[in-house]
Amino acid sequence: MQTYDLIQKTRRKEPLTEAEICFLVDGFTKGVIPDYMMSAWMMAVCCQGLTTEETSALTLAMRDSGDCLDLSTVGGVTVDKHSTGGIGDKTTLLVAPIVAACGGYVPKMSGKGLGFTGGTIDKLESIPGFSVTLSEQEFLKQTREIGCAVISQSGNLTPADKKMYALRNLTATVDSIPLICASIMSKKLALGADCIVLDVKYGSGAFMKTAEDAAILAKQMVDVAKLAGKKCRAVITDMNAPLGCCVGNALEVEEVIHLLHGEEQNRVTELSLALAAQMLFLSGKGDIVQCYRMAEQALTSGEALVKFGQMVAAQGGDPHITDHTDLLPKAACEKIVTAPQSGYIRSIHSEEVGLACLELGAGRTADHPSIDYGAGVRFCCGVGDAIEADAPLCTVYGSTQELCDRAEKRLLDAIAIRKVPPQKTPLIHTIIG
Numbered sequence: 001m002q003t004y005d006l007i008q009k010t011r012r013k014e015p016l017t018e019a020e021i022c023f024l025v026d027g028f029t030k031g032v033i034p035d036y037m038m039s040a041w042m043m044a045v046c047c048q049g050l051t052t053e054e055t056s057a058l059t060l061a062m063r064d065s066g067d068c069l070d071l072s073t074v075g076g077v078t079v080d081k082h083s084t085g086g087i088g089d090k091t092t093l094l095v096a097p098i099v100a101a102c103g104g105y106v107p108k109m110s111g112k113g114l115g116f117t118g119g120t121i122d123k124l125e126s127i128p129g130f131s132v133t134l135s136e137q138e139f140l141k142q143t144r145e146i147g148c149a150v151i152s153q154s155g156n157l158t159p160a161d162k163k164m165y166a167l168r169n170l171t172a173t174v175d176s177i178p179l180i181c182a183s184i185m186s187k188k189l190a191l192g193a194d195c196i197v198l199d200v201k202y203g204s205g206a207f208m209k210t211a212e213d214a215a216i217l218a219k220q221m222v223d224v225a226k227l228a229g230k231k232c233r234a235v236i237t238d239m240n241a242p243l244g245c246c247v248g249n250a251l252e253v254e255e256v257i258h259l260l261h262g263e264e265q266n267r268v269t270e271l272s273l274a275l276a277a278q279m280l281f282l283s284g285k286g287d288i289v290q291c292y293r294m295a296e297q298a299l300t301s302g303e304a305l306v307k308f309g310q311m312v313a314a315q316g317g318d319p320h321i322t323d324h325t326d327l328l329p330k331a332a333c334e335k336i337v338t339a340p341q342s343g344y345i346r347s348i349h350s351e352e353v354g355l356a357c358l359e360l361g362a363g364r365t366a367d368h369p370s371i372d373y374g375a376g377v378r379f380c381c382g383v384g385d386a387i388e389a390d391a392p393l394c395t396v397y398g399s400t401q402e403l404c405d406r407a408e409k410r411l412l413d414a415i416a417i418r419k420v421p422p423q424k425t426p427l428i429h430t431i432i433g
């Protein structure tokens with residue numbers, strides 16, 4: 001078998017066999033197939049796509065490139081949730097304790113921020129003392145005893161994805177549906193949960209810009225999961241505006257704690273309850289309506305907050321944060337951004353908000369590889385709200401006044417205010433699977 005011939009086949013849209021795909025993934029992981037050949041093959045995939053069978057074979061080959069976890073000692077049906085990445089997306093921090101409070105088991109491996117999108121691991125690391133690296137035994141024990149554990153991707157899980165992802169970032173081959181599907185699903189399958197709920201986002205703050213593309217990606221991921229013997233559903237959701245009122249690590253943890261107190265509900269709780277209901281449904285806890293009610297009850301009764309506190313304590317974090325969010329890191333400077341005119345908030349461009357937060361220090365860049373956990377934005381209003389001229393739109397947090405001034409400019413460009421209110425768009429577009 002020659003790599004050159006396989007590149008040419010994909011370029012001509014001739015399907016590869018399972019053995020040919022394994023040859024490519026195995027050879028690349030072991031360093032036998034050089035970067036330039038894998039890049040050429042991935043570019044051919046970007047241009048010509050793959051069949052569902054090829055995508056499935058690629059996912060399984062990537063899963064088998066490293067270790068797979070054995071979750072059997074958890075002692076119950078395990079359920080994982082994955083979001084394709086967005087701005088202000090803190091749902092894992094609500095969903096994991098909600099499902100655990102309802103008797104489900106959520107062993108979760110999450111990622112760090114990618115580009116302009118935030119990462120669950122960075123948010124958790126803003127909690128003083130919180131450790132995102134547990135041994136496999138500690139991870140399984142905590143899931144068994146508390147019902148949820150969230151750690152960073154570790155060990156020798158899917159080394160093929162690590163190498164391929166790094167190469168895709170350098171060769172403009174990130175936004176290919178089969179490659180995204182195989183990258184995400186290989187990691188989900190290597191973790192080994194029985195059920196998987198996917199939150200596939202579309203809009204200005206997501207990798208998929210349209211609901212149609214998100215639906216194609218979602219269908220491929222659900223098909224691949226089912227072919228691998230998993231129960232799987234995908235929820236397609238709107239990421240045209242940031243999710244919730246805060247973007248930034250400690251700021252988002254603070255928002256989560258506030259919402260777990262059950263005193264207020266917003267689009268974050270709407271999505272978290274919908275995802276938790278799907279996870280409980282796939283775990284066999286009842287029909288979807290019963291599961292939604294269970295999730296809602298866990299949130300409003302404060303049981304999910306208790307679970308969150310138990311998870312924080314088990315992973316070395318300060319559990320007092322559930323009542324004292326002032327223990328979370330704070331940025332040195334802040335600035336209130338006010339509305340330049342009266343009207344209605346027509347839109348808040350998510351990607352721009354993500355980039356503003358990145359510049360404030362809430363994410364990693366080549367120049368600033370470390371994170372300012374207190375940096376970010378807290379919005380006082382959302383899309384559709386009426387606003388008076390000079391009323392506060394949001395507060396920006398950063399380490400210097402200069403950074404806050406720069407973010408103010410960017411945010412004023414990202415927030416569109418118009419005389420007429422916008423049409424409301426639903427947060428949940430469709431459910432697949």
Ligand code: URA
Nearest residue numbers: 084085179180183184
């Ligand atoms: N997240 C991943 O893990 N992989 C992708 O390709 C895109 C998003």
